Amino acid sequence: MKLGGILLLAFGLSMDAMAVAAARGLSVKRIGMRHVALVAGLFGGFQALMPLIGYLLGSQVGKAIRAWDHWLIFAVLGAIGAKMLWEAFHQDAAEASLPEAEAFGLKVMVMLAVATSIDALAAGFTLPLMGAPLGVSLVSIGVTTALLSVAGLFAGQRFGAALGSRLDAVGGLVLIGIGLKTLYEHLAGFA
Numbered sequence: 001m002k003l004g005g006i007l008l009l010a011f012g013l014s015m016d017a018m019a020v021a022a023a024r025g026l027s028v029k030r031i032g033m034r035h036v037a038l039v040a041g042l043f044g045g046f047q048a049l050m051p052l053i054g055y056l057l058g059s060q061v062g063k064a065i066r067a068w069d070h071w072l073i074f075a076v077l078g079a080i081g082a083k084m085l086w087e088a089f090h091q092d093a094a095e096a097s098l099p100e101a102e103a104f105g106l107k108v109m110v111m112l113a114v115a116t117s118i119d120a121l122a123a124g125f126t127l128p129l130m131g132a133p134l135g136v137s138l139v140s141i142g143v144t145t146a147l148l149s150v151a152g153l154f155a156g157q158r159f160g161a162a163l164g165s166r167l168d169a170v171g172g173l174v175l176i177g178i179g180l181k182t183l184y185e186h187l188a189g190f191a
Contacts, residue, residue, distance in 0.1 A: 009137075013123055
């Protein structure tokens with residue numbers, strides 16, 4: 001997998017964290033450094049950690065499933081993308097009304113960081129199957145998520161709740177596209 005593909009994967013995986021960060025932005029009148037540090041550090045950190053765990057698991061079974069790994073990549077990324085699309089149109093609007101202290105509490109933020117990075121765990125499983133370099137992948141996913149989550153935080157404060165579900169939909173479509181591309185390249189003999 002080349003850097004462009006890794007960055008697309010990172011972009012797609014970061015959309016749910018960005019959408020959650022946008023929802024957090026709704027609860028503050030003024031975004032401070034604490035808000036930025038929490039969002040970037042926790043969301044970016046967990047989004048980089050989970051693919052590492054998935055990568056380690058995927059590298060253990062990669063050789064055993066080499067003959068049908070393209071189907072697995074397609075299924076995993078397609079399922080994550082479909083889940084993100086479904087969530088984009090079935091979100092609970094009540095989350096936006098949390099008070100700032102509750103919305104940015106450490107316990108809440110850690111739970112949100114873990115929840116938004118579960119998809120990255122599953123995607124990390126596919127990284128060795130796609131031949132993606134581990135270090136570049138983890139840094140790309142973590143930094144992309146941190147930057148886009150901070151952007152989501154500010155956008156949420158500025159533009160409101162309508163932004164969140166659109167971000168999940170875009171991320172879902174990107175992940176489905178990567179899965180389809182991988183399947184097509186293998187079946188057409190490019191990989």
